[in-house]
Amino acid sequence: MLDTTPKLADPDATFVTLVRAHHDLSPDESRRLDAALVLLLSNHIGDVTVLEQAIEQARRAVRAPTGATEDQGTPP
Amino acid sequence: MPTTYTNPRFPFRRPPELDGKGGSARVVIVGAGLVGLTFALDLARHGIASVVLDDDDTVSFGSRAICFAKRSLEIYDRLGLGQKLLDKGVTWKVGKVFFGSSLAYAFDLLPEQGHRMPAFINLQQYYVEEWLVEACMETGLVDLRWKSRVVSVDPRDDSVRLVVETPEGAYLLEAEWLAACDGARSSVREALGLPFVGQVFRDRFLIADVVLKTEVPFPAERWFWFDPPFHPGQSVLLHKQPDGVWRIDFQLGWEADPEEEKRPERVVPRIRAMLGKDVAFDLEWVSVYTFRCRRLEHFRHGRIFFVGDSAHQVSPFGARGGNGGIQDADNLAWKLAAVLKGTALEGLLDSYDAERIPASDENILHSTRATDFITPKTEAARAYRDAVLLLAREHAFARRMVNSGRLSLPHSYANSPLSTPDREAWAGGPAPGAPCVDAPLADGFLLNRLGNEPVLLRFGDTTTDSVPGLRTVTLPADGIAAERYAASAGTAYLVRPDQHVAARFQVPTLDRVVAALDRLWGRGNSEAAREAA
Numbered sequence: 001m002l003d004t005t006p007k008l009a010d011p012d013a014t015f016v017t018l019v020r021a022h023h024d025l026s027p028d029e030s031r032r033l034d035a036a037l038v039l040l041l042s043n044h045i046g047d048v049t050v051l052e053q054a055i056e057q058a059r060r061a062v063r064a065p066t067g068a069t070e071d072q073g074t075p076p
Numbered sequence: 077m078p079t080t081y082t083n084p085r086f087p088f089r090r091p092p093e094l095d096g097k098g099g100s101a102r103v104v105i106v107g108a109g110l111v112g113l114t115f116a117l118d119l120a121r122h123g124i125a126s127v128v129l130d131d132d133d134t135v136s137f138g139s140r141a142i143c144f145a146k147r148s149l150e151i152y153d154r155l156g157l158g159q160k161l162l163d164k165g166v167t168w169k170v171g172k173v174f175f176g177s178s179l180a181y182a183f184d185l186l187p188e189q190g191h192r193m194p195a196f197i198n199l200q201q202y203y204v205e206e207w208l209v210e211a212c213m214e215t216g217l218v219d220l221r222w223k224s225r226v227v228s229v230d231p232r233d234d235s236v237r238l239v240v241e242t243p244e245g246a247y248l249l250e251a252e253w254l255a256a257c258d259g260a261r262s263s264v265r266e267a268l269g270l271p272f273v274g275q276v277f278r279d280r281f282l283i284a285d286v287v288l289k290t291e292v293p294f295p296a297e298r299w300f301w302f303d304p305p306f307h308p309g310q311s312v313l314l315h316k317q318p319d320g321v322w323r324i325d326f327q328l329g330w331e332a333d334p335e336e337e338k339r340p341e342r343v344v345p346r347i348r349a350m351l352g353k354d355v356a357f358d359l360e361w362v363s364v365y366t367f368r369c370r371r372l373e374h375f376r377h378g379r380i381f382f383v384g385d386s387a388h389q390v391s392p393f394g395a396r397g398g399n400g401g402i403q404d405a406d407n408l409a410w411k412l413a414a415v416l417k418g419t420a421l422e423g424l425l426d427s428y429d430a431e432r433i434p435a436s437d438e439n440i441l442h443s444t445r446a447t448d449f450i451t452p453k454t455e456a457a458r459a460y461r462d463a464v465l466l467l468a469r470e471h472a473f474a475r476r477m478v479n480s481g482r483l484s485l486p487h488s489y490a491n492s493p494l495s496t497p498d499r500e501a502w503a504g505g506p507a508p509g510a511p512c513v514d515a516p517l518a519d520g521f522l523l524n525r526l527g528n529e530p531v532l533l534r535f536g537d538t539t540t541d542s543v544p545g546l547r548t549v550t551l552p553a554d555g556i557a558a559e560r561y562a563a564s565a566g567t568a569y570l571v572r573p574d575q576h577v578a579a580r581f582q583v584p585t586l587d588r589v590v591a592a593l594d595r596l597w598g599r600g601n602s603e604a605a606r607e608a609a
Contacts, residue, residue, distance in 0.1 A: 004471050004473060005472070006472050006476055007473065008473065008476070011473070011476040012442075012445045012477065012482070013445075014477070015460065015477045016448065018460055019448065019456065022457065025456070030455065030456040034456070057467075057470070057471070058463075060470070061463065061466040061470065062463070064466065
């Protein structure tokens with residue numbers, strides 16, 4: 001079961017670590033780095049069901065229609 | 077352009093030095109800005125007189141700091157100005173972050189009740205400076221000298237010699253101690269030739285303060301947009317200020333031409349795209365800025381202290397500039413006062429560096445991370461940023477990564493030489509070095525009981541002897557205050573003059589409290605020395 005509860009002690013530091021991993025890479029290399037990361041972490045998780053659940057959540061986020069929430073940030 | 081505020085003009089008064097009198101002062105402060113005035117007032121509250129030199133004759137002009145954090149408000153409350161700031165400022169605690177045209181997440185900076193001060197107020201810097209000038213004058217201890225420019229700084233072993241230029245001539249002023257509160261372009265720092273290096277961010281931002289002439293049902297909240305439809309590809313920040321003024325901050329990108337972007341022909345359409353055609357407004361202030369994060373290697377240089385922006389600079393996201401500077405002043409004032417009164421030895425002043433440099437590094441770290449989130453440097457960084465914002469709508473873990481500025485919180489002086497480490501296990505409460513937490517009492521608020529001298533905060537009826545030279549405040553061993561301090565009957569906190577915790581004890585003995593007090597005054601670590609012996 002995919003665990004989406006917050007688990008990172010320092011989320012900002014994690015974000016910076018991921019972004020810095022791409023330092024000096026070409027766009028193609030960046031794509032491959034992300035793929036390599038996902039493959040490494042998939043192996044670490046070692047459970048294809050969890051991976052499928054993560055893929056579903058990620059696709060939902062990326063394909064979600066914008067402007068779909070109750071509060072749309074309409075300026076004054 | 078500003079229509080809601082008229083800057084007061086303070087007269088130049090001929091100083092005695094121009095007529096061959098005076099010529100020395102125990103404390104000289106360079107810069108009568110937010111930080112310099114706060115420092116002068118804090119010293120005066122400790123009974124210490126100062127001379128304040130400023131090359132201008134008024135308070136800050138135009139749009140500067142607006143967000144005053146809870147800790148700053150607590151400091152101003154200690155200095156006697158808290159209520160004034162509350163009455164005029166726009167109180168807020170909720171922030172919303174939008175991505176595109178939808179809400180990514182909302183945060184509440186102070187979900188808990190029972191604090192005298194709110195998480196934030198928005199208030200134009202010039203109001204605070206004007207009230208600080210008045211309060212400084214009322215003390216009779218602050219010699220404010222306008223139109224007085226420091227043109228040379230000569231640091232010596234026992235003093236600092238300044239040459240001050242005025243409309244009626246120049247004079248020599250010898251300072252026992254000097255506080256450089258003269259901002260990011262500090263002339264004192266330049267005179268000493270101190271390197272001030274750090275990271276420059278390749279991005280430009282437009283500040284537009286507007287006065288709305290149409291009534292709008294808009295809450296007093298901080299709203300931040302990533303990539304909104306009215307300003308695609310960039311970010312926008314909106315804050316409400318007093319006098320019907322709204323601060324809008326548009327990200328422009330590095331390629332933008334700052335002169336071109338300041339023209340009303342460019343600014344007005346941007347605002348109209350945001351507010352809609354039907355909202356009438358006047359432009360109050362427009363400027364384009366870039367920023368950097370940097371600091372001095374040391375904040376104390378012999379008899380010279382750098383306080384506020386002269387010592388460190390951050391991006392505006394997080395409101396850590398002005399609030400950080402106010403905390404610097406709060407940290408240094410009681411120490412310098414204690415040394416001047418002979419309560420503490422000069423060594424105590426080194427703890428200004430030991431405490432405020434980690435605080436500054438914390439501010440720079442948060443500010444740098446926020447800026448990296450807001451201004452992604454690579455395609456990959458942008459993709460990660462956008463993915464965080466998309467996931468944030470459904471996932472709490474991603475909401476914690478959304479960074480539109482981590483808003484200013486007080487630094488805890490955890491590793492300070494003045495703090496006595498805990499010896500007992502604590503289930504909560506402010507640890508040594510942390511600022512005291514406020515709590516409601518039967519007759520007011522806890523922080524208002526602390527004052528600006530060391531105090532022993534005790535819970536429950538106690539029979540222990542009182543400590544000479546230490547005021548005691550006793551609170552009930554049950555109730556909200558006891559809860560927030562993880563206290564039971566007998567618990568005691570030793571509180572510093574700046575209302576941070578110096579030490580805490582579940583079983584306070586006279587020896588332990590006296591040792592902690594000695595340590596707080598920088599009189600060596602007698603407790604550790606005894607343990608070693």
